[in-house]
Structures are given as structure tokens and as C-alpha cells.
Amino acid sequence: MKIRKIFVAPLVLSSLFLASCNEETTTEESEEMAIEYPTPVLDRELFFGNPEISSGQLSPDGKYISFLKEYDGIMNIWVKAFDEPFENAYPLTNSARPLAGYSWTVDGKYILYVKDNAGDENMNVFAVDPSEKIEGGVPESRNLTPMEDVTAQISHVSQNNPDMLMVGINDRDKAWHDLYKLTISTGKLEKVYENNDRITSYGFDWDDNLRLLYKTDEQGNTIMYHIENNELTPIYETSVTEQAAAINWNEDNSKFYLMTNKGDLDLMTLYLMDPLTQEMELIESDPEGKVDISNVVMDRNTRKLVYTSYTDDKTRYYWKDETRKEIYEYLVSEFPGREITFTSATDDYSKFLVAVTGDKYASESWFYNTETKELIHQYTPRPDLKEVEEHLAAMEPVTYPSSDGLMIPAYLTLPVGVEAKNLPTVILVHGGPKGPRDYWGYNSFVQFLANRGYAVLQPNFRASGGYGKKFMNAGDLQWGKLMQDDITWGVKYLVEQGIANEDKVAIMGGSYGGYATLAGLAFTPNVYACGVDIVGPSNIFTLLESIPAYWEAGRAFLHGMVGDPNTEEGKKLIEEASPLFSADKITKPLLVVQGANDPRVKKAEADQIVVALRDNGHDVSYILADDEGHGFRKPVNNMAMFAEIEKFLAGILGGRYQEDMPEDVAARLEEMRVDVNSVVYSEKGEPTYSSTLPEVSGELTAGEEELALNISVQDQSIDMTTNRTISQNGDNWTVVDKTSGPMGDIVDEVTYDAAYQPLSRTMVQGGQEIKAAYGTDQISIDMAGEVTDIEIKGVLLDMAPGFENILAMMSIPEEGIIATGVDFNTMKAKTIEVKLNGEEELDGIACFKIQIVDYYNESDVTDIWVNSESKEVVKIEQIVPAMNNAVMTITKSK
Numbered sequence: 070m071k072i073r074k075i076f077v078a079p080l081v082l083s084s085l086f087l088a089s090c091n092e093e094t095t096t097e098e099s100e101e102m103a104i105e106y107p108t109p110v111l112d113r114e115l116f117f118g119n120p121e122i123s124s125g126q127l128s129p130d131g132k133y134i135s136f137l138k139e140y141d142g143i144m145n146i147w148v149k150a151f152d153e154p155f156e157n158a159y160p161l162t163n164s165a166r167p168l169a170g171y172s173w174t175v176d177g178k179y180i181l182y183v184k185d186n187a188g189d190e191n192m193n194v195f196a197v198d199p200s201e202k203i204e205g206g207v208p209e210s211r212n213l214t215p216m217e218d219v220t221a222q223i224s225h226v227s228q229n230n231p232d233m234l235m236v237g238i239n240d241r242d243k244a245w246h247d248l249y250k251l252t253i254s255t256g257k258l259e260k261v262y263e264n265n266d267r268i269t270s271y272g273f274d275w276d277d278n279l280r281l282l283y284k285t286d287e288q289g290n291t292i293m294y295h296i297e298n299n300e301l302t303p304i305y306e307t308s309v310t311e312q313a314a315a316i317n318w319n320e321d322n323s324k325f326y327l328m329t330n331k332g333d334l335d336l337m338t339l340y341l342m343d344p345l346t347q348e349m350e351l352i353e354s355d356p357e358g359k360v361d362i363s364n365v366v367m368d369r370n371t372r373k374l375v376y377t378s379y380t381d382d383k384t385r386y387y388w389k390d391e392t393r394k395e396i397y398e399y400l401v402s403e404f405p406g407r408e409i410t411f412t413s414a415t416d417d418y419s420k421f422l423v424a425v426t427g428d429k430y431a432s433e434s435w436f437y438n439t440e441t442k443e444l445i446h447q448y449t450p451r452p453d454l455k456e457v458e459e460h461l462a463a464m465e466p467v468t469y470p471s472s473d474g475l476m477i478p479a480y481l482t483l484p485v486g487v488e489a490k491n492l493p494t495v496i497l498v499h500g501g502p503k504g505p506r507d508y509w510g511y512n513s514f515v516q517f518l519a520n521r522g523y524a525v526l527q528p529n530f531r532a533s534g535g536y537g538k539k540f541m542n543a544g545d546l547q548w549g550k551l552m553q554d555d556i557t558w559g560v561k562y563l564v565e566q567g568i569a570n571e572d573k574v575a576i577m578g579g580s581y582g583g584y585a586t587l588a589g590l591a592f593t594p595n596v597y598a599c600g601v602d603i604v605g606p607s608n609i610f611t612l613l614e615s616i617p618a619y620w621e622a623g624r625a626f627l628h629g630m631v632g633d634p635n636t637e638e639g640k641k642l643i644e645e646a647s648p649l650f651s652a653d654k655i656t657k658p659l660l661v662v663q664g665a666n667d668p669r670v671k672k673a674e675a676d677q678i679v680v681a682l683r684d685n686g687h688d689v690s691y692i693l694a695d696d697e698g699h700g701f702r703k704p705v706n707n708m709a710m711f712a713e714i715e716k717f718l719a720g721i722l723g724g725r726y727q728e729d730m731p732e733d734v735a736a737r738l739e740e741m742r743v744d745v746n747s748v749v750y751s752e753k754g755e756p757t758y759s760s761t762l763p764e765v766s767g768e769l770t771a772g773e774e775e776l777a778l779n780i781s782v783q784d785q786s787i788d789m790t791t792n793r794t795i796s797q798n799g800d801n802w803t804v805v806d807k808t809s810g811p812m813g814d815i816v817d818e819v820t821y822d823a824a825y826q827p828l829s830r831t832m833v834q835g836g837q838e839i840k841a842a843y844g845t846d847q848i849s850i851d852m853a854g855e856v857t858d859i860e861i862k863g864v865l866l867d868m869a870p871g872f873e874n875i876l877a878m879m880s881i882p883e884e885g886i887i888a889t890g891v892d893f894n895t896m897k898a899k900t901i902e903v904k905l906n907g908e909e910e911l912d913g914i915a916c917f918k919i920q921i922v923d924y925y926n927e928s929d930v931t932d933i934w935v936n937s938e939s940k941e942v943v944k945i946e947q948i949v950p951a952m953n954n955a956v957m958t959i960t961k962s963k
Contacts (some may be wrong), residue, residue, distance in 0.1 A: 075421060104522065107486035109458040111520050111727050113715070115457070116513040117707045120450035122155065125422050125434050129177045133199065134422075136163075136449070137168070138208070143703070144182060146171055148199045155448065161197045163207045167702040173199075175416075176231035179253055181213075183221070188666040190617070190874030194236060196253055200268045207873050213256050216240050217955070219781075220617075223272040224518070228369055232912055235261070235273065241837050242896075243618035248279075265855050269622045272315050274322040277707070280344070281315055281325070295344040306349050307331050309625050310542050315342075316365045320372040323367055326352070329360060335537040337361035340375065355379045356387070363536050368418070372475020380535055382466035382478070384408065396421075398438060403444065408510060419904060422447065426510055428482075429461035460846035462519040464509055470560035471531070472554040475543065478536065478557060479528040480507055484519045493523040493573040493722040494563060496556060496589075496597075499527065499579030501931040502548075503541060503630060504534040521715055523575075524568055530555035532630075534603040546610070548631050549588045549646035557593050558583055572598060573722045577714075579603035579700055580670065582660075587648035587678060590655045599721045601714055603662040604670045604699055607678035608649040610634060614925075615671045658688040659716045660880070662710055664697030676750040683745045689719065691743040709738035756900050756924055758863020759886045765825050767878040767940060769802050769871060771795050775962040778808065780955050790962070795871065799830065803815050804871035819869040827867050834894070839893060843867075850896055862887045866901060868931070873942045876919055877935040881905050887924065900924035909934065909945055 075705050085115070116574050123144065125136040137144040140160045144167055149158035149705045162168070169192060171182035176464015179196045194213045201208035214221040214236065225235035226548035232253050237246030241263070249263040262271070262279070269291070272281030282301065289309025293303040305327070313329035315598045318751040319341065324961035327349065338354040339362055342366025355362065357379070374389040388394035389629050401923045404425045412434070413422040431454040434447040449455050464482045464526045471477050483489050495518050499507050507527040515525045529536070530552050532764045544552045556576070563569035576589040576597045590600045606612040609631050616627070629632075632642035644650050659682060663675035675691065680952055682689040692713055694706045701707045710729050719726040776791040796803050800823035808815040819830040830841040840851040848859045848867075866872070866888035885904030892899045906920040916934040931947040945959040 082648060092319075104487055104492070106484065106522055106725065108484070108520065109139060109457075110727055111457060111460060111517075111729055113708060113711050113730075115451065116517045117704065117711055119704045121452060122434075122448040123450045124171070125447060126153040126171075126172055126173060127151070127411040127415055127420060127422055128199070129175060129416045131420045133177070133318045135171070135173070135180060135199065136448070137171075141165075142705070143167055145198070145207075146182065148180075150588070154346045154630065159202045160207045161201075162210060166696075171429045173224075174231050174253060175226070178231065181223075181234075181253070182210075183223075185698070186666075187696045188401055188664050188668075188702070189900060190220060190668050190698060192220050192222075194223065194234075194251075196256075204443075211256060213251055213253065214238060214258070215256075218243070220246075222246055225277070228275065229277055233277070235277075235279075237264075237270065237271070239618070240811075240835075244321070245622035252267065263853060267622060270314075274318045276322060276323075278322070280322075285625075287625060289623075295464050297345075302344075302696065303343055305331075305342070306328075309629050310545070311538065312337065317367050318372070324350075326365060326367075326374075328365065330361070330538040337363075337537075338961070339365060341497050344366075353377055353387070357381070357385075359536075361537060363535060370417070376554040380508065381651075396437065400425075400435075400437065401769060402733065416678075428464035428510055429458065429514075429516075430511065431455040431458050431461075432511060460520065461511075461516050464515065467526075467562075469550065470557060471558045473551060475531060475540075475551075475555070477528055477530060477555045477559065479526055480509060480515075481563075481568075482515050482519050482525040482527075484522050484524065487522075489524070489568050492568060493522060493724055494560075494569040495718070495722075496560060496576045496577070497525055497527050497530075498556060498578030498582035498585040498756040499533070499578065500578065500582050501534070502532045502544060502552065503626075503712045505567070506533040506535050511852065513516065517711065517715075518718075521719070521726060523718070523722065524563065526559050526563060528559045529557050540606065545629055546632060546642055548584070549592055549648070553585065555587050555590060556589065557596055558838045560596055575599045575601065575718055575722055576584070577601035577603070578605070580605060583670070584648070587655075587659075588646070590657055590659060591648040591651040592654070594654050594656055595839075597657055599658040599718070600677075601659075601660045601662070601717065604664060604667055604675075604712075606670050606674045607652075607681075608626065608674060609647045611673055612670065613643075617668045617672070649677050650677060651679060652687075653685055655682060655685075658690075658717070658721055660690045660714065661692070662701075662714075663691070663693050664699060664701065665693055665695045666697065667699045673750065675709065676748055679745055680750045683748070686738040689745055691745050691748065692738070692741040693743050695742050697702050705733055705737045706741070707736045709741055712738055713742075756887045756902075758900075759888055760863060762826075762864050762866070762886065762888075763881055765875060765878045769795050769797075769804075769821075769825075769874060771797050776806075777960050777962045778810075781958070786848055791959070802871075804869070806870040815844045817870050819867075819871065821871070823874075825875045826865065827869055830867070830869055841893075848891060850891075850893070852896070857894070859891060859898045860891045862898070862900075865890075866889050868901075873919075873933050873945055876903065876933065877940050877942050906932070908937070915945055916943055 074367045119139050123137045125134055127134055133148055134150055135148045138147045140259050145162040146165055147158040147160050152837055163957050166184055169183045173180055178200050178922055183192045185192050195210045197210040198208055201653055203454055219238055219240050223239040224237050227233045234251040236249050238249055241247055241334040245264040245273050247260055247264045250261050251258045256808050267284050267774050268282050268285040269285045280296055283291055285291045291307050292303050293305040295304045311331045315347050316326040316328055318325045318948045324343050327340045328337050339352040341350040341352055342349045360379050360381050363380045365861055366375045368375050368945050376388045379385050389521055407425050407427040410424040411421050412424045418497045421437045423435045423437055431448050431451050436445045438446050441751045462482050462485050464480050465481050467481045468476050499505055506529045518525045532541055539616050551870040560574055560911045564571045576586045578586050586600040587605055587607055589597050613634055614664045633639035661675050661679055663672055679689055680690050701710055715726040718724055736773050773794050778789040778791055780787040789808055791808040802821045805818045813835050816833045820828045822828055832839045842849045846861050850857045889900050890899045890901040902924050906918040908917050915937045917937050919933040921931040934944040934945055947957045949955045
């Protein structure tokens with residue numbers, strides 16, 4: 070049990086408040102206003118350290134149970150026979166990064182899991198054999214999608230062929246996922262459907278037949294197609310402000326269940342649709358008419374509905390299966406006041422793992438056998454928290470009006486044992502914003518803050534999901550406006566109720582919640598005493614410019630929320646809503662938290678606001694994790710972050726905090742702290758492109774050579790060999806690179822004219838071919854018949870085979886060259902800056918260095934070492950941000 074002493078005196082009003090009070094206020098009067106907390110300060114590790122055991126799953130036959138447990142400090146997969154004690158379990162994985170999820174295959178032969186690299190969200194799918202026990206180690210996991218810079222998505226899990234998955238992979242086109250059939254036992258990938266039509270999702274029936282496709286156009290409208298005999302028939306269309314999705318099929322696969330809020334529907338409603346006739350039968354909408362249908366669960370054996378559910382303040386269930394209803398009602402009777410969730414089941418649904426949770430209770434996992442009626446406790450993820458749960462706080466639903474009268478649902482949690490009067494308060498804003506919402510139940514952030522002495526309000530502002538289409542779309546173009554009012558009026562509500570001390574209110578949140586924090590401090594500077602921004606965007610312009618390629622289908626959706634940056638009206642809206650452009654109005658202290666590898670809200674968003682506040686002389690602190698992305702997942706990072714947050718809040722709001730921390734947490738916090746004076750952000754304007762390239766002195770040398778290529782990322786190193794052939798045909802030159810590596814052979818061929826400008830280029834990998842034709846003002850790229858035209862601004866410098874030898878022969882001016890390059894992953898132009906970068910001796914050879922930098926992304930760097938005397942290229946080193954800052958090195962084979 071971990072209970073800490075109170076290291077800070079009971080809450081005394083801070084100097085910020087005292088300064089605004091009557092100067093004659095005495096020390097005795099201030100002490101009388103102090104708040105006495107009867108609860109102890111609980112160790113932050115109880116909330117944010119690794120659980121002892123979590124995420125349990127039964128094997129399909131019920132003979133084994135898998136779960137997550139620490140291995141080398143990171144939660145990894147373990148397994149044991151069900152009838153054995155947990156002490157007998159053995160590990161299956163040793164990932165240095167927390168996993169994004171795992172599951173058993175239908176036959177129980179494998180456990181599948183997904184993970185990314187340091188938070189970059191480039192997911193691969195892995196398989197491990199749960200029967201393989203390695204003394205003192207773990208069995209080898211197989212990467213089933215062994216590709217760099219892809220986000221693999223599991224589209225369908227077969228109930229008929231346990232060795233088969235359908236996966237979407239964006240290897241050919243970063244913006245769109247092709248569909249592959251994956252054989253788990255061998256790792257064989259077979260392309261089933263090439264996505265050249267903006268397909269966002271694939272739908273299968275119970276018999277593994279591809280029956281539905283979803284396509285999204287550039288305006289954000291989605292069309293659902295039915296596939297019959299390889300012919301596509303449009304059957305259902307929704308606009309960018311509507312939603313619809315097929316949930317599953319009926320018993321004979323003739324009709325599918327459709328959830329939709331199209332047209333006059335406000336709440337998500339369940340129908341049964343015939344894809345041939347498009348006839349729709351109404352199944353159900355919320356019987357209370359309040360919220361969207363939130364879940365539809367089906368029995369995979371009978372193919373019938375088990376239950377539907379709706380989440381208002383809490384979740385309501387509507388049972389269709391009487392047997393399952395009896396089980397649920399029995400469990401509810403055994404655990405009154407708690408939420409019951411079925412987390413895992415055997416194939417025949419005779420055995421279940423059940424999560425028992427509640428707002429002020431440590432969660433528990435129980436096993437229930439429907440045949441024997443046995444209810445057996447399995448594990449408590451946080452047993453130390455269980456011992457002190459009498460100190461946890463209740464979460465209560467509340468509702469209050471916003472500035473325009475719209476009623477805002479929220480949850481209010483008050484510190485235990487104190488009067489709900491004049492309390493320091495934290496407004497905790499959820500992310501999203503469109504779709505996610507806060508829920509009733511145990512929340513580690515909330516309980517941690519309540520234990521430190523704060524009232525905590527979680528507003529489900531307009532645009533939050535689950536409350537109907539009108540409520541969600543009411544947030545469109547309202548960033549920093551009515552959406553922010555929904556939060557601000559929550560503060561007013563608490564102050565009017567006498568609950569919150571209006572001089573001691575903080576705002577805090579992650580992602581959109583981080584944005585709302587910055588917006589709150591910038592647009593309502595007198596409402597909050599301070600703010601904590603966790604991975605929040607500060608400049609919506611740069612946020613939109615940096616979205617991942619595979620978010621392309623949602624671009625119109627994003628523009629609908631914040632404004633279209635391609636229109637004058639949209640630009641005005643975005644500028645008004647971006648806190649960066651009102652940074653001069655932020656006067657209250659701000660703590661910024663960021664993951665360096667965040668692909669959604671990039672580090673530049675944090676850097677910009679930090680620089681702006683620092684340069685305006687305002688109080689800003691900054692912590693940055695170099696091994697995290699959009700939110701922190703490693704326990705040591707979370708612990709360090711919250712140690713900083715609680716100290717920051719206590720210093721301003723006067724709450725309590727835990728001074729001590731483990732050595733590794735203290736050391737990590739020091740590593741994550743950033744000296745704000747060292748932060749640099751250069752907002753580059755439109756570049757001035759070079760009008761001509763420098764003259765080339767010399768010529769390429771015909772012949773063959775072998776190049777050694779190494780890719781190093783994190784703790785992995787991949788070696789490949791490139792065979793290069795250079796030949797001259799009249800005045801033209803042809804360079805062909807053939808590279809052999811673990812991902813197959815790659816052939817890249819380019820033809821240059823006499824002035825060493827590319828005329829054509831062809832790349833072939835895995836049977837896929839890309840052809841590029843170069844004109845004077847544009848490049849035409851043909852990928853599988855789809856032609857993309859890219860404008861050339863200024864001069865062209867394509868990093869094609871042999872380009873480094875051409876650069877080495879150029880007389881690069883001191884001011885450098887700014888040219889158009891091509892990113893063949895995104896099919897877009899990129900602006901590159903080429904400059905000389907000093908001299909250096911390399912392996913005893915005197916060299917000069919040429920550096921190529923992406924004008925808008927300075928972490929994308931290529932260095933070329935050139936023999937000063939012979940002008941031969943000695944070495945190339947490229948940092949590739951898209952591959953988790955992998956370092957690619959090319960040298961001549963010895």
C-alpha cells in the first residue's frame with residue numbers, strides 16, 4: 070500500500086488571490102480560509118505506474134489465459150494455463166514499446182499484436198506462438214507486415230479460416246490502403262484489391278466475402294457500394310456531416326445491419342438493409358430518445374443480436390438474448406453500483422472474463438462459468454489502489470447551459486471529505502474533438518487531481534460524440550468560439566454554484582483538450598489561473614499542413630470543422646481560432662507537454678507557442694519526450710509528466726503534491742525538461758527558388774559499381790546492396806540502381822539529358838511500377854494508370870539514382886540552391902535547399918560536404934561527403950523522419 074505524507078501545507082490561498090483581496094486581510098483570516106483535507110496524498114504510481122496484470126483474454130477453448138504484465142519495465146504479453154496460478158505464467162513478448170493491442174487467433178494457434186515505433190503510429194502486425202515457452206527469454210515474434218512507414222489495418226478476421234486475415238496496407242500509396250489477404254502461418258501477403266478509388270473501408274460478410282466498399286470523395290461525402298460478381302453498385306450515400314456504417318450481416322448474409330444518422334435522423338439508429346433492393350427495416354433507436362446507439366453486439370455462432378447499448382450519463386443495455394441477459398443481471402446483483410463489461414469469451418460463450426469497474430473503485434477481473442455458475446476472481450490490475458479506494462472520489466453527472474442556451478452534459482468530481490465550496494478547480498478537456506466524449510467511471514487523471522485537492526469538471530462540449538448529429542455538428546467552425554464557450558460556461562456554473570474559487574481555476578487537456586487549454590488562456594485570459602497543454606495544436610494552419618498522408622480521406626471533414634485554408638473565409642476563421650496568433654494575450658503560466666514523434670500534432674505546434682510566449686516575456690515551461698508520440702504510453706514518462714504537472718498546479722492553485730519520486734522518474738523528468746531559451750522555430754515564408762542550376766564541371770563515368778546501403782533505426786540494422794550501372798546513349802545518360810534487401814528487389818532507372826536534367830524515371834518494387842516523365846514546368850507521375858501532375862517551381866533537383874554524383878560536379882554558390890524535389894511516397898512536390906556545409910576528413914580523405922534539407926522540415930536531412938580532389942562521392946547519409954528518424958548510409962563497397 071502506498072500512501073504519502075502531505076508535503077504541502079493544507080491549501081492556503083495563493084499570493085495571486087491575496088493580492089486582489091483587501092490589503093487589511095490578516096494572517097489569521099487567511100488561515101481560517103484554508104482547506105483541510107482528511108485524505109492522505111496517494112502515491113502517483115498508484116494511478117500511473119504499470120498495473121500488475123491487465124488486459125486478460127481467454128483462449129478460444131478456455132484452456133489458457135493471456136494478459137499483459139511487466140517485462141523489462143514495459144507491459145508485455147504473458148500466458149498461462151487457466152487452472153495454474155499466475156506465478157506460473159511465462160512471457161511471449163519483450164517489446165520496448167507498449168503494445169497497441171493484441172488478440173488470439175480463432176483457433177488459438179497464435180496471438181496477434183500491433184505496435185508502432187516510438188509513437189509514430191506506423192503500425193505493423195505481429196504474430197507469436199503462445200505454446201512456445203523459452204527459459205529466460207521470449208519466443209521470436211514474426212512481423213507479418215514487415216514494411217517501413219506503413220500503417221497496417223486489420224480489416225477482417227475470418228471465423229471460417231483461422232489462418233487468414235484481411236489487412237489494409239498503405240505501402241503503394243501512403244494516403245490509401247490496398248487490401249491484402251494475409252496467411253498468418255507463412256506470412257504470405259496477396260493483394261486482393263488495389264485502392265485507386267479513395268476507398269476508406271472494406272466490408273465482409275460472415276463467409277469472408279467482400280461485399281461492401283466505402284469511398285469518400287474530395288468533398289467528404291461517403292458512398293457505400295455493394296459488390297456482386299465484381300460489379301460495384303452504389304447503395305447508400307452520406308454527406309460529410311453524417312455517419313453510416315454496416316455493423317454485420319444477418320444469419321443468411323442476405324441483409325446487413327446499418328447504423329446511420331442520415332437525413333432527418335438526429336440520433337444514430339439501427340436498420341436492417343437489403344443491399345439488392347436498398348430496402349431498410351427499422352430495428353431500433355434510443356427508447357429514451359436521448360443519445361446515439363453506441364454498441365451492437367452479435368453472437369458469432371448464431372449470427373443473432375445479443376444486445377444494443379446507449380450511453381447517456383451511464384450505459385443502458387437492451388438485451389435480445391435472454392440467456393445472456395440473465396448472466397448480466399446476475400453479475401449486476403453481485404456487484405451493485407458497478408459497471409459490468411464482458412471483456413473476453415470462449416468460442417462457445419460458456420466462459421467469460423468480466424471487468425468490474427466503477428467511478429471510485431479499483432477495477433477487478435472475474436471469471437464466470439455459465440455451466441457451473443462459478444464466479445472466480447482472477448486478478449486486480451492495481452491491488453495497491455484497491456487497498457486505499459476509500460480515498461477515491463465519486464463522479465457525478467451534471468448539466469449546465471452554454472452561452473447560447475445549449476445544455477452541456479459533464480461530469481463533476483469533488484475531493485473526498487471536504488465541503489464543496491470555494492475549491493481550487495481543474496477543467497479537464499477531452500480530445501477529439503468530433504466524436505470522442507468523456508464517460509462515467511474510474512479515470513486515473515480525475516482521481517489523481519481530486520486526491521491533490523481539486524474539483525474536476527469534464528465538459529462534453531458541442532462536437533462531443535454520442536449526443537446526436539445536431540450536437541456534434543454544432544461544433545463545426547466553432548473552435549475557439551461556441552465550443553470554447555461550452556467550457557468557459559462550465560467554469561461560470563461552478564463559480565455560481567459556489568463550488569469553484571474563481572481565482573483558482575486551471576484548464577488542462579490533451580490533443581483538442583490541449584488546444585482548448587491554449588484557447589482558454591488566449592481568448593479568455595481572466596478565467597484561468599494557469600493551463601496544462603498536452604500535445605495540443607497552437608496553429609491550425611500548420612496542423613492541417615502536417616496531417617499524416619493516410620488521413621487524406623478526412624481532409625474535407627477537418628476543413629468542415631475548422632475552415633478551409635484554401636479560401637479567404639477559411640483562412641480568416643483559422644487565424645481567429647489559432648491561439649498562436651493571440652499569444653500576446655496569454656498572461657497566465659503555461660506548461661506544455663509534447664511527444665517528439667507525434668504524427669498528428671507535430672512538435673512544431675509546441676515549439677511555436679513556447680517561442681511566442683517566451684519572446685513575449687510570459688511564463689512557459691516545456692517538457693518533451695523523444696520516445697513518445699500523440700500522448701505518453703511509457704509509464705516512466707507518464708510518471709515524470711504528472712510529477713511535473715502536480716507541482717506546477719500546486720504552485721499556482723495551492724493544491725497538494727508529492728515531492729519524492731523514484732530515481733528513474735526523476736532522471737527521466739530532467740531529460741524531458743526543455744530550456745525554453747533553447748527552443749527555435751523558424752516560420753519560413755514562401756521560398757525564393759533558384760532560376761538556374763550551377764554549371765556542371767565534368768561528366769558521369771560509364772560503368773558498373775556496387776554500393777553498400779545500411780538502414781539503422783532504433784536497435785535494428787538492415788544491410789542491402791545496390792548494383793549501379795551508368796551508360797551513355799548519345800547525349801543522354803542512363804543510371805540504373807538495382808537494390809536487393811529483405812523487402813525484395815527494387816529497380817530504379819533514370820535518364821538524364823546532356824545538362825543532367827532528368828527526362829524520365831521508372832521505379833519497380835514488388836511488381837508495382839511508377840513512371841515519371843519530366844517537362845519544363847511539371848512532372849507527370851503514372852502509378853497503375855493514375856496520373857498525377859506536379860508543378861515545378863524554379864529549378865528541379867530530383868534525388869534520383871546518380872544525383873549525388875551530379876551535385877558533386879556542380880559549383881554550388883555560397884548562398885546555396887532552392888529547388889523543387891519530389892516525394893514519391895505522397896506524390897507531392899517538396900522544396901529542398903542545397904548548400905555547402907564545410908570540410909571534413911573521412912577515412913583519411915579530405916572531403917567537402919553538401920547538405921540537402923527539406924525547406925519545411927529541417928529534420929529531413931541528407932549529407933553527402935565528396936572527395937575534394939577527385940570530386941568522387943565518398944559517403945551519403947540521410948535521416949528519414951517518416952521512418953522514425955532512420956539513418957540511411959550509402960558507401961562504395963570495398
